[in-house]
Amino acid sequence: MNKKASLSIEATEEAFGTAYAFALILFLSALLLGISLHTAGTMNSITKLGSPKEELSTQKAAEEIIQGLLEDGTPAADSPADPVWERVAELNSETCSVVLEDISSKINPQFFRDEIIDATQVQKRIFTEGHTMAELEQYRNEKGWGISLKDSYPDFFSDDGLTSYLTSYSYLNLNIADELAIRYLYTIRTGNEYGAESFRQKIQQYRTRKTIICNNELSAVMTSAMKQLYPCMNSVPVMNVHYIHKDILREILSYDFGDKPLPHPDRTYNTIVQRRTSGEIEPSDLESIFSVKDENHIVYDYLGTKTWFWKISIASNSSQRELIVAELPDAESSYRPRDQTAVSITRPRSFQIIKNTFQHGTSKK
Numbered sequence: 137m138n139k140k141a142s143l144s145i146e147a148t149e150e151a152f153g154t155a156y157a158f159a160l161i162l163f164l165s166a167l168l169l170g171i172s173l174h175t176a177g178t179m180n181s182i183t184k185l186g187s188p189k190e191e192l193s194t195q196k197a198a199e200e201i202i203q204g205l206l207e208d209g210t211p212a213a214d215s216p217a218d219p220v221w222e223r224v225a226e227l228n229s230e231t232c233s234v235v236l237e238d239i240s241s242k243i244n245p246q247f248f249r250d251e252i253i254d255a256t257q258v259q260k261r262i263f264t265e266g267h268t269m270a271e272l273e274q275y276r277n278e279k280g281w282g283i284s285l286k287d288s289y290p291d292f293f294s295d296d297g298l299t300s301y302l303t304s305y306s307y308l309n310l311n312i313a314d315e316l317a318i319r320y321l322y323t324i325r326t327g328n329e330y331g332a333e334s335f336r337q338k339i340q341q342y343r344t345r346k347t348i349i350c351n352n353e354l355s356a357v358m359t360s361a362m363k364q365l366y367p368c369m370n371s372v373p374v375m376n377v378h379y380i381h382k383d384i385l386r387e388i389l390s391y392d393f394g395d396k397p398l399p400h401p402d403r404t405y406n407t408i409v410q411r412r413t414s415g416e417i418e419p420s421d422l423e424s425i426f427s428v429k430d431e432n433h434i435v436y437d438y439l440g441t442k443t444w445f446w447k448i449s450i451a452s453n454s455s456q457r458e459l460i461v462a463e464l465p466d467a468e469s470s471y472r473p474r475d476q477t478a479v480s481i482t483r484p485r486s487f488q489i490i491k492n493t494f495q496h497g498t499s500k501k
Contacts (some may be wrong), residue, residue, distance in 0.1 A: 191496075194232075194450045197450045198448050200223055200227060201220065201227070201234070201448050202448070202459075202461060203223075204218075204219060204220030205461070205485070206485055206487065207220075208220065212419050213416050213441035213442065214376055214441065214442050215441070216412070218416070220236065224236050227450075231452060232450065232451070233449075233450070235447075235450075236448055237446065238378075238445075238446060239445050239446065239447045240303060240305050240306045240307075240375070241303075241374075241379040241380040242300075242302055242303035242306075242381065242384065243301055243302055243303070244303055244374075245262070245269075245272060245276075245285065246276060246281045246304060246317060247306065247308050247309075247314060247317050248312075249314045250269040250270060250314070254270075255387075256387035256388075256390075257383075261300075261301060262293060263297065264292065264293065267293075272292055273314075273316075277316055277320075281304075284304070285298060286298055300383075301383070305462075307367060307368065307369070307374070307444055308369045309374050309437050310357070310370070310371055311348055311371055311434060312434065315339065316336075318335065318336050318339055318369070319332045319335070319336040321368060322369075325368060326361055326364050328361075342357075348371075348437070350371055350432075350470040350472060351371040351469060352467065352468050352470045354369075355467070366467060367465050367467075370465050371471070372440065372444070373436060373438065373441075374437065374438055374440075375438060376441060377408050377417055377422075377439050377440070378412045378441065380439070382405075385405060385409075385439075386401075388435075389405050389435075394434065396433060396434070398426055398435060399427045399428075404425060404426055404427070407425050408425060411425070417441055418441060419440065419441050421473075422440070422473045431472040431473060431474060432472070445460060445462050446462075447460055448461065454496065456494070456495050457492070457493065457494045458492075459491060459492045459493075460492075461488070461489055461490070463486065
Protein backbone atom coordinates (compact mmCIF):
# COMPACT_ATOMS: atom_id res chain seq x y z
CA MET A 137 0.00 0.00 0.00
CA ASN A 138 1.32 3.49 -0.78
CA LYS A 139 2.00 6.20 1.80
CA LYS A 140 -1.46 7.73 1.40
CA ALA A 141 -3.04 4.43 2.25
CA SER A 142 -1.02 4.17 5.44
CA LEU A 143 -2.86 7.14 6.98
CA SER A 144 -5.44 6.39 9.67
CA ILE A 145 -9.11 6.65 8.81
CA GLU A 146 -9.68 8.40 12.12
CA ALA A 147 -7.04 11.00 11.37
CA THR A 148 -9.07 12.26 8.42
CA GLU A 149 -12.57 12.08 9.91
CA GLU A 150 -12.60 15.64 11.23
CA ALA A 151 -11.41 17.13 7.96
CA PHE A 152 -13.86 15.16 5.86
CA GLY A 153 -16.70 15.73 8.30
CA THR A 154 -16.31 19.49 7.89
CA ALA A 155 -16.10 19.26 4.11
CA TYR A 156 -19.06 16.91 3.99
CA ALA A 157 -21.24 19.35 5.90
CA PHE A 158 -20.68 22.21 3.49
CA ALA A 159 -21.84 21.07 0.06
CA LEU A 160 -21.57 18.53 -2.71
CA ILE A 161 -18.63 20.23 -4.32
CA LEU A 162 -16.53 19.85 -1.21
CA PHE A 163 -17.44 16.19 -1.18
CA LEU A 164 -16.20 15.97 -4.75
CA SER A 165 -13.01 17.73 -3.71
CA ALA A 166 -12.54 15.05 -1.07
CA LEU A 167 -12.14 12.55 -3.87
CA LEU A 168 -8.87 14.23 -4.72
CA LEU A 169 -7.65 14.26 -1.11
CA GLY A 170 -8.96 11.07 0.46
CA ILE A 171 -7.28 7.92 1.65
CA SER A 172 -6.24 5.86 -1.35
CA LEU A 173 -6.61 2.08 -1.06
CA HIS A 174 -5.09 -0.29 -3.61
CA THR A 175 -4.99 -4.01 -4.17
CA ALA A 176 -1.23 -3.98 -3.72
CA GLY A 177 -1.36 -3.61 0.06
CA THR A 178 -3.19 -4.69 3.18
CA MET A 179 -5.76 -2.80 5.21
CA ASN A 180 -4.06 -3.25 8.59
CA SER A 181 -2.13 -0.01 8.47
CA ILE A 182 -5.23 2.18 8.76
CA THR A 183 -5.97 1.08 12.32
CA LYS A 184 -2.90 2.44 14.03
CA LEU A 185 -4.46 5.07 16.27
CA GLY A 186 -5.77 3.89 19.62
CA SER A 187 -9.55 3.79 20.05
CA PRO A 188 -12.20 2.25 22.32
CA LYS A 189 -12.81 -1.45 21.75
CA GLU A 190 -16.20 -1.06 20.09
CA GLU A 191 -15.02 1.75 17.84
CA LEU A 192 -12.08 -0.35 16.78
CA SER A 193 -14.30 -3.37 16.09
CA THR A 194 -16.60 -1.44 13.74
CA GLN A 195 -13.58 0.00 11.98
CA LYS A 196 -12.12 -3.47 11.58
CA ALA A 197 -15.38 -4.73 10.07
CA ALA A 198 -15.33 -1.82 7.61
CA GLU A 199 -11.79 -2.72 6.60
CA GLU A 200 -12.87 -6.31 5.98
CA ILE A 201 -15.55 -5.11 3.56
CA ILE A 202 -13.19 -2.78 1.71
CA GLN A 203 -10.64 -5.57 1.46
CA GLY A 204 -13.36 -7.74 -0.07
CA LEU A 205 -13.98 -5.10 -2.72
CA LEU A 206 -10.26 -4.80 -3.44
CA GLU A 207 -9.86 -8.56 -3.86
CA ASP A 208 -12.73 -9.02 -6.32
CA GLY A 209 -11.56 -11.46 -8.98
CA THR A 210 -13.74 -9.80 -11.64
CA PRO A 211 -12.94 -6.09 -11.13
CA ALA A 212 -14.70 -5.00 -14.33
CA ALA A 213 -18.06 -6.01 -12.84
CA ASP A 214 -19.59 -5.53 -9.40
CA SER A 215 -22.48 -7.86 -8.69
CA PRO A 216 -24.25 -9.93 -6.00
CA ALA A 217 -22.10 -12.86 -7.17
CA ASP A 218 -18.91 -11.23 -5.84
CA PRO A 219 -17.14 -12.79 -2.81
CA VAL A 220 -17.51 -9.55 -0.83
CA TRP A 221 -21.10 -10.51 -0.07
CA GLU A 222 -19.91 -13.69 1.63
CA ARG A 223 -17.73 -11.50 3.81
CA VAL A 224 -20.72 -9.29 4.64
CA ALA A 225 -22.73 -12.34 5.64
CA GLU A 226 -19.91 -13.66 7.82
CA LEU A 227 -19.61 -10.35 9.67
CA ASN A 228 -23.31 -10.18 10.51
CA SER A 229 -24.23 -11.57 13.92
CA GLU A 230 -26.68 -11.13 16.77
CA THR A 231 -24.59 -8.25 18.08
CA CYS A 232 -23.44 -6.64 14.82
CA SER A 233 -25.35 -5.64 11.68
CA VAL A 234 -23.26 -5.04 8.54
CA VAL A 235 -24.82 -3.58 5.38
CA LEU A 236 -23.09 -2.90 2.05
CA GLU A 237 -25.06 -0.80 -0.44
CA ASP A 238 -24.55 0.54 -3.95
CA ILE A 239 -25.51 4.22 -3.68
CA SER A 240 -24.50 5.49 -7.13
CA SER A 241 -26.74 3.44 -9.46
CA LYS A 242 -29.57 5.93 -9.18
CA ILE A 243 -30.52 9.28 -10.70
CA ASN A 244 -28.51 12.27 -9.57
CA PRO A 245 -30.95 15.17 -10.10
CA GLN A 246 -28.09 17.64 -9.79
CA PHE A 247 -26.36 16.26 -12.90
CA PHE A 248 -29.07 14.70 -15.08
CA ARG A 249 -30.50 16.70 -17.97
CA ASP A 250 -34.11 17.69 -17.42
CA GLU A 251 -35.32 16.30 -20.75
CA ILE A 252 -34.19 12.81 -19.78
CA ILE A 253 -36.13 12.80 -16.53
CA ASP A 254 -39.11 14.46 -18.22
CA ALA A 255 -39.17 11.65 -20.78
CA THR A 256 -39.62 8.97 -18.14
CA GLN A 257 -42.44 7.84 -15.89
CA VAL A 258 -40.05 7.75 -12.95
CA GLN A 259 -40.53 11.50 -12.47
CA LYS A 260 -44.00 10.80 -11.10
CA ARG A 261 -42.43 8.79 -8.29
CA ILE A 262 -39.56 11.22 -7.68
CA PHE A 263 -41.37 14.51 -7.09
CA THR A 264 -43.95 15.55 -4.56
CA GLU A 265 -47.23 16.78 -6.01
CA GLY A 266 -46.91 20.11 -7.78
CA HIS A 267 -43.16 19.98 -8.41
CA THR A 268 -41.55 19.43 -11.81
CA MET A 269 -38.08 18.91 -13.25
CA ALA A 270 -38.14 22.40 -14.79
CA GLU A 271 -38.83 23.91 -11.38
CA LEU A 272 -36.08 21.84 -9.82
CA GLU A 273 -33.61 22.91 -12.51
CA GLN A 274 -34.36 26.58 -11.87
CA TYR A 275 -34.03 26.12 -8.11
CA ARG A 276 -30.80 24.13 -8.55
CA ASN A 277 -29.22 26.79 -10.75
CA GLU A 278 -30.17 29.57 -8.34
CA LYS A 279 -29.28 27.90 -5.04
CA GLY A 280 -26.45 25.55 -5.99
CA TRP A 281 -25.99 21.92 -5.00
CA GLY A 282 -25.92 19.98 -1.78
CA ILE A 283 -25.05 16.52 -0.46
CA SER A 284 -28.42 16.05 1.25
CA LEU A 285 -31.13 16.14 -1.42
CA LYS A 286 -33.82 16.36 1.26
CA ASP A 287 -32.26 19.40 2.92
CA SER A 288 -30.98 21.09 -0.24
CA TYR A 289 -34.30 20.81 -2.10
CA PRO A 290 -36.96 21.03 0.62
CA ASP A 291 -40.34 19.53 -0.30
CA PHE A 292 -39.26 18.71 -3.87
CA PHE A 293 -38.81 14.96 -3.57
CA SER A 294 -41.08 12.21 -2.32
CA ASP A 295 -39.91 9.84 0.39
CA ASP A 296 -39.97 7.01 -2.14
CA GLY A 297 -37.92 9.11 -4.54
CA LEU A 298 -35.26 9.84 -1.95
CA THR A 299 -35.11 6.21 -0.84
CA SER A 300 -35.32 4.29 -4.12
CA TYR A 301 -34.57 6.49 -7.09
CA LEU A 302 -32.26 9.41 -6.25
CA THR A 303 -28.69 9.94 -5.12
CA SER A 304 -26.19 12.76 -4.71
CA TYR A 305 -23.30 10.31 -4.93
CA SER A 306 -22.18 9.96 -8.52
CA TYR A 307 -19.61 11.19 -10.97
CA LEU A 308 -20.51 13.75 -13.61
CA ASN A 309 -20.42 12.07 -17.03
CA LEU A 310 -19.61 14.68 -19.67
CA ASN A 311 -21.59 12.89 -22.38
CA ILE A 312 -24.92 12.94 -20.54
CA ALA A 313 -24.76 15.62 -17.83
CA ASP A 314 -26.65 18.89 -17.84
CA GLU A 315 -24.54 21.61 -19.47
CA LEU A 316 -25.12 24.11 -16.68
CA ALA A 317 -24.02 21.48 -14.17
CA ILE A 318 -20.83 21.02 -16.19
CA ARG A 319 -20.17 24.77 -16.14
CA TYR A 320 -20.93 25.03 -12.43
CA LEU A 321 -18.64 22.16 -11.46
CA TYR A 322 -15.85 23.49 -13.67
CA THR A 323 -16.15 26.93 -12.02
CA ILE A 324 -16.00 25.54 -8.51
CA ARG A 325 -13.11 23.20 -9.22
CA THR A 326 -10.97 25.76 -11.10
CA GLY A 327 -12.28 29.18 -10.02
CA ASN A 328 -12.31 30.18 -13.69
CA GLU A 329 -15.79 31.32 -14.82
CA TYR A 330 -14.62 32.28 -18.30
CA GLY A 331 -12.92 28.92 -18.73
CA ALA A 332 -16.05 27.18 -17.44
CA GLU A 333 -18.24 28.76 -20.11
CA SER A 334 -15.66 28.00 -22.78
CA PHE A 335 -15.56 24.37 -21.60
CA ARG A 336 -19.36 24.14 -21.64
CA GLN A 337 -19.35 25.35 -25.24
CA LYS A 338 -16.71 22.80 -26.13
CA ILE A 339 -18.86 19.99 -24.72
CA GLN A 340 -21.86 21.41 -26.56
CA GLN A 341 -19.91 21.18 -29.81
CA TYR A 342 -19.16 17.52 -29.16
CA ARG A 343 -22.87 16.92 -28.65
CA THR A 344 -23.81 18.86 -31.79
CA ARG A 345 -21.44 16.65 -33.78
CA LYS A 346 -22.85 13.61 -31.90
CA THR A 347 -19.33 12.70 -30.85
CA ILE A 348 -18.87 10.66 -27.69
CA ILE A 349 -15.98 11.56 -25.39
CA CYS A 350 -14.31 8.39 -24.15
CA ASN A 351 -12.84 8.35 -20.67
CA ASN A 352 -9.30 7.76 -21.95
CA GLU A 353 -9.57 10.85 -24.18
CA LEU A 354 -10.27 13.31 -21.37
CA SER A 355 -6.76 14.72 -21.13
CA ALA A 356 -7.17 16.11 -24.65
CA VAL A 357 -10.61 17.52 -23.79
CA MET A 358 -9.82 18.95 -20.35
CA THR A 359 -6.24 19.98 -21.22
CA SER A 360 -4.64 21.94 -18.36
CA ALA A 361 -7.73 21.57 -16.13
CA MET A 362 -7.51 17.77 -16.06
CA LYS A 363 -5.90 17.70 -12.62
CA GLN A 364 -8.68 19.78 -11.06
CA LEU A 365 -11.59 18.15 -12.90
CA TYR A 366 -10.79 14.44 -12.93
CA PRO A 367 -12.24 12.17 -11.59
CA CYS A 368 -15.13 14.42 -10.49
CA MET A 369 -15.88 14.78 -14.20
CA ASN A 370 -15.33 11.77 -16.41
CA SER A 371 -17.00 9.56 -19.02
CA VAL A 372 -17.62 6.30 -17.15
CA PRO A 373 -20.99 4.50 -17.13
CA VAL A 374 -23.08 6.08 -14.39
CA MET A 375 -25.19 3.15 -13.20
CA ASN A 376 -24.54 -0.54 -12.61
CA VAL A 377 -27.03 -2.88 -14.31
CA HIS A 378 -26.72 -5.30 -11.39
CA TYR A 379 -28.08 -2.83 -8.81
CA ILE A 380 -30.10 -0.21 -10.66
CA HIS A 381 -33.79 -0.05 -9.66
CA LYS A 382 -35.97 -1.92 -12.14
CA ASP A 383 -38.11 1.17 -12.82
CA ILE A 384 -35.07 3.28 -13.74
CA LEU A 385 -33.62 0.46 -15.83
CA ARG A 386 -36.84 0.06 -17.83
CA GLU A 387 -37.10 3.80 -18.48
CA ILE A 388 -33.50 4.23 -19.60
CA LEU A 389 -33.72 1.26 -21.96
CA SER A 390 -36.87 2.80 -23.48
CA TYR A 391 -35.30 6.23 -24.00
CA ASP A 392 -34.71 7.27 -27.64
CA PHE A 393 -31.07 8.31 -27.05
CA GLY A 394 -31.22 11.12 -29.60
CA ASP A 395 -32.99 9.09 -32.29
CA LYS A 396 -30.87 6.00 -31.59
CA PRO A 397 -33.28 3.85 -29.56
CA LEU A 398 -32.37 0.33 -28.56
CA PRO A 399 -33.95 -2.20 -30.95
CA HIS A 400 -35.65 -4.37 -28.30
CA PRO A 401 -35.96 -2.47 -24.99
CA ASP A 402 -38.47 -4.83 -23.37
CA ARG A 403 -36.49 -7.93 -24.28
CA THR A 404 -33.31 -6.23 -23.11
CA TYR A 405 -34.91 -5.35 -19.78
CA ASN A 406 -36.04 -8.94 -19.21
CA THR A 407 -32.61 -10.28 -20.14
CA ILE A 408 -30.80 -8.00 -17.68
CA VAL A 409 -33.19 -8.77 -14.84
CA GLN A 410 -32.83 -12.51 -15.46
CA ARG A 411 -29.06 -12.43 -15.93
CA ARG A 412 -28.33 -10.35 -12.85
CA THR A 413 -30.29 -12.67 -10.59
CA SER A 414 -28.50 -15.77 -11.85
CA GLY A 415 -24.91 -14.57 -12.20
CA GLU A 416 -22.61 -11.74 -13.19
CA ILE A 417 -22.84 -9.61 -16.31
CA GLU A 418 -19.43 -8.65 -17.72
CA PRO A 419 -18.86 -5.52 -19.83
CA SER A 420 -18.29 -7.69 -22.88
CA ASP A 421 -21.81 -9.10 -22.45
CA LEU A 422 -23.49 -5.71 -22.86
CA GLU A 423 -23.17 -5.49 -26.65
CA SER A 424 -25.22 -8.63 -27.18
CA ILE A 425 -27.66 -7.75 -24.40
CA PHE A 426 -28.32 -4.25 -25.78
CA SER A 427 -28.10 -5.49 -29.40
CA VAL A 428 -25.89 -2.45 -30.04
CA LYS A 429 -22.46 -3.03 -31.60
CA ASP A 430 -21.58 0.67 -31.72
CA GLU A 431 -19.37 1.13 -28.67
CA ASN A 432 -19.98 4.87 -28.85
CA HIS A 433 -23.72 4.52 -28.38
CA ILE A 434 -24.70 6.72 -25.46
CA VAL A 435 -26.42 3.86 -23.63
CA TYR A 436 -22.93 2.84 -22.50
CA ASP A 437 -22.64 6.15 -20.62
CA TYR A 438 -25.79 5.39 -18.64
CA LEU A 439 -25.41 1.68 -18.02
CA GLY A 440 -22.35 -0.36 -17.19
CA THR A 441 -21.31 -3.09 -14.79
CA LYS A 442 -19.42 -1.16 -12.10
CA THR A 443 -20.49 0.53 -8.87
CA TRP A 444 -18.63 3.76 -8.17
CA PHE A 445 -19.89 4.64 -4.70
CA TRP A 446 -20.58 2.24 -1.84
CA LYS A 447 -22.02 2.84 1.61
CA ILE A 448 -20.90 0.59 4.44
CA SER A 449 -23.07 0.68 7.58
CA ILE A 450 -22.02 -1.18 10.71
CA ALA A 451 -24.20 -1.12 13.82
CA SER A 452 -23.44 -2.85 17.11
CA ASN A 453 -25.46 -2.83 20.30
CA SER A 454 -24.50 0.71 21.20
CA SER A 455 -22.68 2.29 18.27
CA GLN A 456 -22.74 2.80 14.54
CA ARG A 457 -20.13 3.47 11.87
CA GLU A 458 -20.89 4.66 8.33
CA LEU A 459 -18.44 4.94 5.47
CA ILE A 460 -18.80 6.17 1.92
CA VAL A 461 -16.20 4.61 -0.36
CA ALA A 462 -15.56 5.72 -3.93
CA GLU A 463 -13.77 3.71 -6.59
CA LEU A 464 -11.52 5.90 -8.73
CA PRO A 465 -11.87 5.30 -12.47
CA ASP A 466 -8.76 4.50 -14.47
CA ALA A 467 -7.96 7.47 -16.73
CA GLU A 468 -6.38 5.10 -19.25
CA SER A 469 -9.54 3.03 -19.74
CA SER A 470 -12.31 4.02 -22.11
CA TYR A 471 -14.86 1.97 -20.11
CA ARG A 472 -16.51 0.92 -23.36
CA PRO A 473 -17.47 -2.80 -23.49
CA ARG A 474 -14.54 -4.15 -25.52
CA ASP A 475 -11.85 -2.28 -23.64
CA GLN A 476 -12.89 -2.36 -20.01
CA THR A 477 -12.26 -5.98 -19.07
CA ALA A 478 -8.71 -6.19 -20.42
CA VAL A 479 -7.59 -2.94 -18.82
CA SER A 480 -9.05 -3.62 -15.38
CA ILE A 481 -7.27 -6.97 -15.15
CA THR A 482 -3.84 -5.41 -15.62
CA ARG A 483 -4.26 -2.46 -13.21
CA PRO A 484 -5.18 -2.56 -9.52
CA ARG A 485 -8.44 -1.11 -8.29
CA SER A 486 -8.22 2.12 -6.37
CA PHE A 487 -10.69 3.26 -3.71
CA GLN A 488 -10.94 6.34 -1.56
CA ILE A 489 -12.79 6.73 1.71
CA ILE A 490 -14.61 10.06 1.43
CA LYS A 491 -16.73 9.82 4.57
CA ASN A 492 -16.16 7.95 7.81
CA THR A 493 -18.32 8.66 10.86
CA PHE A 494 -18.65 6.87 14.18
CA GLN A 495 -21.42 7.42 16.75
CA HIS A 496 -21.76 6.08 20.25
CA GLY A 497 -25.19 5.38 21.67
CA THR A 498 -26.73 4.20 18.39
CA SER A 499 -28.46 0.88 18.93
CA LYS A 500 -28.27 -1.97 16.46
CA LYS A 501 -31.47 -2.21 14.43
